[in-house]
Amino acid sequence: MKAIEADGRPIEVLLVEDSIGDVRLTKEAFRAANASIHLHVASDGIEAIAFLKREGVHIHAPRPDLILLDLDLPNMGGREVLAYIKKDDTLRTIPTAILSISEAESDIAKSYQLQANCYLIKPAHWDAFASLGKSINDFWLTKVKLPQKSQSP
């Protein structure tokens, strides 16, 4: 966490999730793990793309340090969003973690084929959810060295 905070910017995380229950759980989990995380929420795939492309109301949206992407989304599915991100020259360097309820081998394999950076199963309990939030913070937002934002186009 310090690695990113070093340049004085807050950590930006985009959560693409349509279930408000899961949104709140994720917020609570991150708040417990690291209060300086800015969690942005897109409730479907189309909004996620608009956020990432800074379209419409998202014109001032920050570039996220990490994307948490649910697979089961209305309008535009998580897989399509993932494919879009990984085909886009400016977006593909953003680490994208799948956060899904599905334990199906086909979903997991397909996600990695589409260049997901990791695949996480949504925990069934709060304790596990809190622990996952902490793990994400400790690894992706702390240990992992991410590309400099200024170098991104």
Added chain:
Amino acid sequence: MITRELSESKESDAKYRGLLEAAPDAMVVVNQGGEIVLLNVQAEKQFGYRRDELVGQKVKNIIPEGFAERLIADGTRSAAEALAQHIGTGLELIGRRKDGGEFPIEIMLSPLESTEGVLVTAAIRNISVRKAAERHLAQMEGRYRGLLEAAPDAMVVVNQAGEIVLLNVQAEKQFGYRRDELVGQKVKNIIPEGFAERLIADALRSAEDALAQQIGTGIELTGRRKDGSGFPIEIMLSPLESAEGVLVTAAIRNITKRKKAEANLLQKVEELNRSNEELEQFAYIASHDLQEPLRMVASYTQLLSRRYKGQLDSDADEFIAFAVDGASRMQRLIQDLLAYSRTGTNAKHLFETSSEEALQQALVNLRGAIEESHAVVTHDPLPTVLADEMQLVQLFQNLVGNAVKYQNPGIPRIHISAARNGGNKWIFSIKDNGLGIDSQYFDRIFGMFQRLHKREEFAGTGVGLAICKKIVERHGGSISVESQPGHGSTFHFALEGSERES
């Protein structure tokens, strides 16, 4: 007088006599007065008289009826006419021997011009053997006819030309014709296709071949009634040797009901399969979709309890604890229900699998529980079987897991062994020294959600053994238990061995 006149032409008489004696039949020459003037040795033998006892006697003495009358009638006609009428036409009459015994004869008459007018030569053949044969045949036919009528099916006898020669009353009823409307008709009229063609094929083979091939093999065809309506039939053919060549007897069964029943059964099976599939699909989807909202309930009640424990009153803490417990229990139930329905819906992949390796994997998965209870798990060398490896691991895991779990205070001792059952099956046994099970529950424990203990005593959803049963049955085997309360349990299940010796 006749004798004298005949003797006048001794030369021709001698020739004629020679011919007479050479004839294979009894020969008698009779004059217009019905008196015997000449006979041969066969006639003597046939009728049991000496020659001199017959010459000059009335022919009525040896052929009581039908012959003398004809002679008189013939006397009124010219010899040429009589000849023309009688040549080649055998008359069937009765002959009478000297001893009074009678026998059937066939006589052939031919006129013989002589100086005393027209004489009649009668060739007399004893036809008692032929008559007996005919009677026998008639009897057989009568019997066959009787059999035909007694048959529960419609029966039709057909000749090689495809014409109906005989049928029974059931055939009349079945096809809606009167008997005389069918006899002589083509069988194609009542069985449009498949039968007549077969007759032709059969004609090329011997009756034995045909019999051997057709016996017991029903051919399903369509019958047509007089009113034109069709109905499904099954026919069984058998050849029948007869004087007119090989006939074919066809037993014709109306299988409308059977066809309907078959179609009905098929439909029911399809419906059952469909509803089974739907049910499994339903169980899967329901349990899968129920997980989502339940995850919210479980997560938020837990979050409540973590964040607000001790900040509300003690009642609130207790209520929240119940909610947390209920939600997580329901999660386990749904997880197990999902596992159960997955056991049924996944495709079967049976490969040669080392059951010993599967057991080892199960023991690794159970390591926590085994260490905690200090259980001692031993096993014999285990065979290679045809199995889905994942499911076999699950099976061992559930059975050994239960053996570890349902224990008296003390050290659980569990032993796994396998023995051949004569054939290619292996009977696996998982024996424990645990609580044991009352025999009244032996069937129930393999049912869905069946539990024998309070939750406070032993946690669990009651799905484990139901999954075991489903796994074993999907492998074509069966599972059972032997147990006595207080004396441990032994679970047995059978699996197909691999071709290769293990």
